[in-house]
Amino acid sequence: MRDFLPSELRKREYVIRVIKEVYERYGFEPLETPAVENIETLMGKYGEEGNRLIFKILKRGEHEKTGEADLALRYDLTVPLARVVAEYGDKLPKFFKRYQIQPVWRADRPARGRYREFYQCDVDCTGTRSPVAEAEIIAAASEVLRTLGFDNFTIRLNHRQVLAGVLEAAGIAADKQGDALVAIDKLDKIGREGVAREFEARGIGADGGGKLLDFFEKLPELEHAAEFVAEGEGEVSQAVAYNRAALGRLVEFVGGHDAGALGIENLRQIVEYAEAYGVADRIKIDPSIARGLSYYTGAIMEIGVPDLAGSLGGGGRYDNLVGMFSGKEITACGFSLGLERIVLIMSERGMFPENLGRASADVLVTVWNEESVKDSLAFAAELRRSAPGLRVDVYPDADKLGKQLKYASALGVPFVVVIGDDERARGEVAVKDMKTGEQRTLKREEVAAALAEARP
C-alpha cells in the first residue's frame, strides 16, 4: 500500500476527473459504498482464492479475544453494487446506471504495478438485457481512454455461452474446459505442439484438443480476409470486416449449440450497436478470452493496449449476482478500469498534460521583516480575493530574503512578491519572475491581473 504525495496524486485525480466527466455525459451517476462490508457479503463470491485474499477485521471490544472476524474490506466494486441494488430495490431507477471510483483491498503478493490497495473505476447498468447496455459501456470506456490520450487500444469481446459452445462443439468434457482454456491461452507463446502436450498432460483427448486447436489456429487467417474486404469494398473498416468474419466462423463451428448460437447473435448486436456509437473499430471478437471471475453469464470484454501484458480493464454481463442477495433475478452488466495501470502507462509514455506538474502555488509572497508580516498577509489575502483561482503562498517567517527565494525556487513557484520598506511606502511591490530572474515594480492593485495573465 502506498502514500500518494502531491505530484503523484495530481495524476490520479486527473484520470479520475476525466472518467467522471465522461461517465456523467453518458447518464451514469456516482455511487459510494463503505470500505467495510459484512464478511458474509463477500465470502464465497470470488472463489477459493478470493476467500483467502480478503482482508478480515477482528470483532471489537470483549469479542476481540475470540480472534474471529465479522467484517471485511471491500474486494471489488461489483459485489457491493449487487448488495446495494438488492437492498434499495425500488428506490433506485429502473435502470440503475452508476459509476463508482473507490479503493479495494486484496492480500495479494505485491508486484510491479500491483498493490494491496488499489482503485477500481467501475461503470455498470442494471435492469436490462438489452445489448445497448454493453454497447454503451464499451463506448463510454472507449471515450475515457481516448480523452486520456490512448489512441491504439482494443476491446476484446467474447461471450460465456459462446465459449461454452466452442468447447462443447470441440467435444471437451465439462470438467476439462477450464484446463483447456488455460492451455489455449498459451498458443501464441508455445505453439501448436506445446499446447497439444499440455492437453495430453491435463487428460484432454487428442480428438477434442485437435478440433479446438484447429479452430483457434485458423482465426488469425481471418485478418487477411478482412484486410482484403476492407481494401476491396472500402465500405467497412478492417476491424468491422474481421468481426463479421469471426462471427461467421463461430456460427459454422458452434451453430448447433443453442445457447452458443444465442450468444453469437448477442455479440453481433453488440458490435452493430457499437458501430452506431462509432466505436466498432475498437472492438475485436476474441473467442479465447475467458475472464477469471465466476459470476459472468454473457458478454465478457477486456481492454488492452499494444506492448502491455495484461489489460487496462475488463467486464461483462452478470445476470445472477444481484439475485444472490435479493432472491429475484436482476440483470446487470458493467466494466471496470484499473486506475493504477492507467496512471503507470500514462506516466511511462508521457501522456499527462504539462501543467499537472506545476508547483503548489502560482506566487509566493515573501516577508520583509518582523514588522511587515501583517502587511504580507494582507497583500496575500488581497491577491486571493482579486484573482479567483490564483494560488498564493506566504512565507511564514521573517527569514533572510535569500532563503525565501531559495524556498520558492525549490518548490518551482514561478513568481515571488517582495515588499520592501520603500515599495510599501509607495504602495508598490516588486514581482520577480523566477524563471527569467527579471524583476518588475508594480502598483499593488495591478499585481493580481498581471499574475493571472502569466499563469500557464
Next chain:
Amino acid sequence: MRDFLPSELRKREYVIRVIKEVYERYGFEPLETPAVENIETLMGKYGEEGNRLIFKILKRGEHEKTGEADLALRYDLTVPLARVVAEYGDKLPKFFKRYQIQPVWRADRPARGRYREFYQCDVDCTGTRSPVAEAEIIAAASEVLRTLGFDNFTIRLNHRQVLAGVLEAAGIAADKQGDALVAIDKLDKIGREGVAREFEARGIGADGGGKLLDFFEKLPELEHAAEFVAEGEGEVSQAVAYNRAALGRLVEFVGGHDAGALGIENLRQIVEYAEAYGVADRIKIDPSIARGLSYYTGAIMEIGVPDLAGSLGGGGRYDNLVGMFSGKEITACGFSLGLERIVLIMSERGMFPENLGRASADVLVTVWNEESVKDSLAFAAELRRSAPGLRVDVYPDADKLGKQLKYASALGVPFVVVIGDDERARGEVAVKDMKTGEQRTLKREEVAAALAEARP
C-alpha cells in the same frame, strides 16, 4: 457505515470540491495515505479509548488462525501525516502544506450524525513555529465555510499552555486539572453551585475551585465592555475588542506562569495575523476549550455555528507528534473539518445550490422501434459530441413510448427526444419539454445547441 446514493453523494462531492479549491488557493497540496496502517503506528496515539475503537485487521493466510492483528484502519489523518513527514523527510518541502480528504474508521457506537466510517478534511502545515501558520489555517477554514454559505460561525481559540497556566494560577493540583475542565465546561448548564458541587465530588479544593469559577464566571462581562468599546471608538469590531479584553484578563490571571505568558503572547499574535487576513472577527478567545486529543502542544481551536451542539471541526498545534516517528522534532499545526456534520447542517438549512438536485441526465433519447435502436444510439453520440458536458441518456429497449416517457419523468430528466419514422425521413427529431409538456420539432443538427441553452 453508509452507502451514498447519487443525490447524497453529489452533496458530499460539492463540499469536498469547495474545500479543495479553497485550500489550493492558499498553497496547500493534496496528500492521500492508505486506509490501512501497521497496527503499531496507530496504537498508543489516541489514548485508551482510541486503542479500543481502532478497527484491527486479522493476519492473513496461515497466520489467520492465531487471531492476531497486524494492521489497522486509519483512525484520523494527523497520525498518518506525522508518519509521512517522518518517512519522506527531505523529499518534502521545508514547510509541507498539505490537505487530505479521506475516510477514517472508529468502532464507536453510532449516533445521529455520527458514523463508524466518516470523512475528515484536514489541512496542516509542518516545519514552522510561526503563528502565521495558525492564522493561515484559520483564514483558509473560514473561507471554506463562507464559500459554503455559513455566515455566522465562530472559531474558538485557546492554548494548551494558557490552559495549564490558568489551572495552575488557580491552584488546581496537576492530577485534578482534567476533572476541573470537565466540570467547568458545564458552567452554562448547571451554574456556579452545580460546578462547585462537582468540584467537591471530584476532590478539588474549595479555594482553587472558587478561583477558577471566579475567573470563568467573569469572562462574559467582557462582552459588554467590548460592545461599549466597539460602539464608542468605532475603530475595532466588537469581536476584536472582546479578544483584546480577554487576553488582558488572561495576562492578569496567568501573568506569573512563564509558559502561560508565552502562550498568551502567541494567541495575541495569531489574532493579530488573523486581523491582517481579514478574519479576526470570526475568532473568539475562549479559555474553556480543551480539545480531547493528547498530542496538542500549543494553540487549539474549534469551529462552531449557533444552535449546534458540538463543532464543525477543530485543530491546533502539535509540535511533538512527528518526533514520535522520526526521533527529531518537527513542528506542525493543523485543522480538521468534519464532512458529515457540514453536509448534515447544510441539508437541514437548505444551503446546497439548487442544481445539485438535478436529474442524472439533461436529455433522454427514446427508441422508436426495434429497427431504429441504432439511429437513436447514433443520435445520442452526435449530441454528446456536439454539446460538451451535455449529459445524454438513451433508453435501452424498444419499449412502448409511454413507458419511456414515464421513465424520464420518474428520473426528472427535463427533455426527451423522440425520433419517429416521419421525423427520421425528414432529418428531424421531436424534443419534448417534460416540465411544460410542450413539444418542438427541430432539425437534428439544431438540437445540441437548443438543449445546451436550456440547461440550468
